[in-house]
Amino acid sequence: MPPPADHALTEARIAAALWAPRTPEGLGPEPSRDRRFAIYRNNVQHGLSRALAARFPVIERLVGVAFFAAMARVFAASHPPRSPVLLDWGASFAGFLATFPPARSLPYLPDVARLEWLRGLAYHAPDAAPADPAKLGQTDPERLVLRLAPSVQAFAAASPAVSLWRLNQPGAAPEPLRAGPEQALIARNPGLAVLVEPLTAESHSLLCALLQGLPLAEAETDPTPLLALLIRHQLITEIGETP
Numbered sequence: 001m002p003p004p005a006d007h008a009l010t011e012a013r014i015a016a017a018l019w020a021p022r023t024p025e026g027l028g029p030e031p032s033r034d035r036r037f038a039i040y041r042n043n044v045q046h047g048l049s050r051a052l053a054a055r056f057p058v059i060e061r062l063v064g065v066a067f068f069a070a071m072a073r074v075f076a077a078s079h080p081p082r083s084p085v086l087l088d089w090g091a092s093f094a095g096f097l098a099t100f101p102p103a104r105s106l107p108y109l110p111d112v113a114r115l116e117w118l119r120g121l122a123y124h125a126p127d128a129a130p131a132d133p134a135k136l137g138q139t140d141p142e143r144l145v146l147r148l149a150p151s152v153q154a155f156a157a158a159s160p161a162v163s164l165w166r167l168n169q170p171g172a173a174p175e176p177l178r179a180g181p182e183q184a185l186i187a188r189n190p191g192l193a194v195l196v197e198p199l200t201a202e203s204h205s206l207l208c209a210l211l212q213g214l215p216l217a218e219a220e221t222d223p224t225p226l227l228a229l230l231i232r233h234q235l236i237t238e239i240g241e242t243p
Contacts (some may be wrong), residue, residue, distance in 0.1 A: 195233060
């Protein structure tokens with residue numbers, strides 16, 4: 001067995017070689033090591049590329065399979081997984097896209113990636129039983145405080161990322177894309193469907209306030225549209241009052 005320092009050095013060389021254009025010398029004693037390691041390297045790179053595509057399918061559709069695969073390999077080389085469990089891998093993908101030179105002509109990609117990442121967070125969020133909406137009518141409106149399901153996320157983008165995401169869903173009908181910022185509520189309903197519901201800027205601000213635990217009375221806009229959305233999808237888990 002090699003000394004610990006030698007073993008760690010070998011592991012570091014193998015990890016670096018996974019993303020090198022050629023297999024470095026000295027990774028193994030057999031002449032066939034280059035070919036066998038190349039197969040292993042391709043399998044690792046392909047597997048990580050497909051894992052990333054599964055988390056960001058709209059990004060893959062927007063840029064194409066070949067471009068995405070090449071981009072995923074660059075991302076994996078600079079942001080390798082820290083665990084065999086890939087659930088948390090990809091959190092920095094939106095930031096990577098914002099600085100990736102070949103994607104500079106597609107400035108909306110980071111926003112779409114953030115939306116897709118939040119959808120993943122919503123899907124894996126803890127469960128919480130919905131509250132009885134009838135209690136809304138039994139609570140002083142001036143003191144009303146709502147707790148929302150753990151899956152609820154407030155999304156905002158400077159680009160039309162919500163429309164781009166919706167237009168790239170299976171079976172979506174083509175429609176003109178309007179420029180400008182967009183907002184959405186992202187959440188998982190009790191039926192395990194992950195929702196992306198467009199919001200006005202005012203409803204988005206209210207959603208952010210509710211997620212911070214602020215009373216509904218502090219809203220500077222009509223809360224009815226957002227409340228109707230939250231009730232319809234059973235996303236309110238507690239209905240209470242301020243002390």
